[in-house]
Amino acid sequence: MSTSCGNPETEQDALMTRRTKFDKTKTCVKCKESRGNIVIRHAVYCKSCFFPLISTRFRKTLGPTINNKRGNKGANARGGRIKGLMQAPGSLVIGHSGGLGSTVLLDLVAKSYFYRSSTLSGQLPEDSLSLGSEHPRNRARGEGDSGDVWKGTPAVCYVEVASVIPGAKERTEEVRAAVKAYSDPTTGFEIDFIPLRLEDAFDEGWWKTIGGTDLKQGARDLGIDINDEALPTLRQGSNIPTTPLQSLHTYLSSLPTPTAIHSAISSLIRVLLLFTAASRDASHLLLGTSLTSLSMNMISGIAQGAGFAMVSEGLEEAWIGKNDQNISIVRPLRDIGIKESAFWAWWSNLPVPGRDRYPSSVSSVPLGSETAASRVAVKQNQKLTSIDVLTQDFIMGLEKDFPSTVSTIARTLAKVTTKEKGVSGGCVVCQKPAQPDVQAWKASISIRSYHDEAFVKSKHPLPPHFTSPPDAGVSAASSPTNGLAPRLCYSCHTTFTSRSSRGIASANEVVVPLPVWVKASLPRSSEDTTVPESKDLQTGSNEDVAQAELWETKKLSRGSIKDKIGAFLLDDAGDE
Amino acid sequence: MAGAETSSVTIKVEFSGGLELLFSNQRSHTLTLPAAVPTDNATTVPVPSTIEATKPADITYLIHYLRDHLLQERAELFEENGTVRPGILVLINDTDWELEGEGDYVVKEGDEVVFISTLHGG
Structure with a gap:
């Protein structure tokens, strides 16, 4: 046996020794004088050096994105402003979840670009005086606006999710108070607070207030049948939800897995924001996703089939709204871990409103906040789990023992790219870039029915939750394209259709209501009276169906499959 | 036993980031711990005089003590494998506990120990 590796059986001391959490000494690596107060990925910093370190990292991320029409020349290397050049094309909206990251983000934005009220006991970063009189932070103090960087009044938008988490506490007023703390009566500066609720996603009233197009009468009661992979649009029957809250509960409770519920809530919040x-004609939507949260989102997103959007977005995510309005979705804390965020909040004495974990199951009808049933549901939620929850537990464990690896996850995934660009307009549900022809690709690489010839010939056993092959139904590959499936990204389609043998049971035979923006984007033909109410009518010969593209299923040779998926394969360097 | 009672340390413990909800919704607590505690971190108070193997009260003992005497519910959200659950940060006198030896830090009279949960996300 090699002596260099040692023999653990005979040499107990040869076992791997635990590495210290910090390199070399306890002295701050920056000033090299003070005793350190925090270890950030093995590097030690004192409290005095910590604040400028974090605010510089924040500005280096956000600064270059502000002036996107001027080739990023509005910011210097530290993310600071070059005189007169840092000017965003629109206003600023900050998405606030009530959590730690959002709280720190708001604080950093306010400290870096706006006047910060003295009503909070937190202190300004110690480099505030080094920024000069032209820095937006210093200029904004006397102007009471967005610091001359963004147009109009900045806003914080909070989406209340308590209505789907039994027993959860409403936090809207706490977030409102946290935002109001940044107002300054002497200069008149204030940040607008926009409280939303998750059920607004199904509220036509909210849709109108934000300038959404009028829904046609035919689209109002449309839903989808998630038991059919084509996700055909159907009219909701007599049990149509009467309120947005009921629609939300029907929507979430119909989803087939805990993972799907978690993913759907995140998606609804994102699109509401x-x-x-x-x-508000915003050019920037800021999210408080920390480096740790980013790594979690990336790992769980890829596990759920959202890899394409994640990769094509990279770290520079943009969303094009109506009238070619371009909104940059920026995560300025993407270089700041959750530990640094927590220390910033603690040392700045910031009140964190808090947020609850998203539920793993949702009741089909709204529950009162303090009923016995709701408390039982809370306990059940805690037992169920989802990919997001498992990923969070994994990453938090990694952060504790191997913090640099968490950083490596996000930085590595930021370098990955795809060969193809996303479909214009993207997914109608989550509004993210979608892979082109995803349904055709999915059909050509996988067995999608237990009635497929290949599956029958293989004599492969059925999954344990099926005792006999389920009805073939109308598959995505053979139905007319009046379904929603072709307009969804892989991830959203999976959210609606992927079933788990151990997951929660989906509410069968329920037409699932759709968020308002999906209804608004449905083609006119779907809104008209030709939309069937049952599967039997889907094969009817109305004009739309006749003109629709017809799909057929056929077995492909190995070479054909390779041709189909060749675009997604990376070049093999060894072939050169 | 008498020795254990006279030899004690008083410290201040604070909870933040939602952890206070597990501790009677009270953020700040003042605790008096025996200066010498069993090496197996058994938190019987007062420390039985029959215990021979003792060690100075450290943060690991404090975590066990908090779990056994102050925690109201759901211990799994606070303690895991004898230490705090991943996602909970600890500050000892305003300094990251990783600089102080983590669980092996011996508590001293007047120390301030803060537990911050980051599990509420961003």
Whole structure:
């Protein structure tokens, strides 16, 4: 046996020794004088050096994105302003979840670009005096606006999710108070607070207030049948939800897995924020996603089939609304871990409103906030789990013992790219870039029915939750294209259709209501009276169906499959 | 036993980031711990005089003590494998506990220990 590796059986001391959490000494690596107060990925910093370190990292991320029409020349290397050049084309909206990252983001934005009220006991970063009189932070103090960087009044948008988390506490007023703390009566500066609720996604009233197009009468009661992979649009029957809250509960409770529920809530919040930002002519939507959260989102997103959007977005995400309005979705904390965020909040004495974990199951009808049933549901939620929850637990464990690896995840994924660009307009549900022809690709690489010839011949056993092959139904590959499936990204389609043998049971035979923006984007033909109410009518010969593209299923040879997926394969360097 | 009672340390413990909800919704607590505690971190108070193997009260003991005496519910959200659950940060006298030896730090009279949960996300 090699002596260099040692023999653990005979040499107990040869076992791997635990590495210290910091390199070399306890002295701050920056000033090299003070005793350190925090370890950030093995590097030690004192409290005095910590604040400028974090605010510089924040500005280096956000600064270059502000002036996107001027070739990023509005910011210097530290993300600071070059005189007279840093000017965003629109206003600013900050998405606030109530969590730690959002709280720190708001604080950093206010400290870096706006006047910060003295009503908070937190202190300004110690480099504030080094920025000069032209820095937006210093200029904004006397102007009471967005610091001359963004147009109009900045806004914070908070989406209340308590209505789907049994027993959860409403935090809207706490977030409102946290935002109001940044107002300054002497200069008149204030940040607008926009409280939303998750059920607004199904509220036509909200849709109108943000300038959404009128829904046609035919689209109002449209939903989808998620038991059919084509996701055909159907009219909701007599049990149509009467309120947005009921629609939300029906929507979430119909989803087939805990993971899908978690993913759907995140998606609804994201789109609510996007449309709100668009209604305020915003050029930037800031999110408080920390480096740690970013790594979690990336790992769980890829596991859920959202890899294409994640990769094509990279770290520079943009959303184009109506009238070619371009909104940059920026995560300025993407270089700042959750640990640094927590220390910033603690040392700045920031009140964190807090947020609850998204539920793993949702009742089909709204529950009162303090009923016995709701408390039982809370306990059940805690037992169920989802990909997001498992990923969070994994990454938090990694952060504790191997913090640099968490950083590596995000930085590595930021370098990955795809060969193809996303479909214009993207997914109608999540509004993210979608892979072109995703349904055709999916059909050509996978067995999608237990009635497929290949599956029958293979004599492969059925999954344990099926005792006999389920009805073939109308598959995505054979149905007319009046379904929603072709307009969804892989991830959203999976959210609606992927079933788990161990997951929660989906509410069968329920037509799932759609968010307002999906209804508004449905083609006119779907809104008209030709939309069937049951599967039997889908094969009817109305004009739309006759003109629709017809799909057929056929077995492909190995070479054909390679041709189809060749575009997605990376070049093999060894072939050169 | 008498020795254990006279030899004690008083420290201030604070909870933040939602952890206070597990501790009677009270953010700040003042605790008096025995200066010498069992090496197996058994938190019987007062420390039985029959215990021979003792060690100075450290943060690991404090975590066990908090779990056994102050925690109201759901211990799994606070303690895991004898230390705090991943996602909970600890500050000892305003300094990251990783600089102080983590659980092996011996508590001293007047120390301030802060537990911050980051599990509420961003």
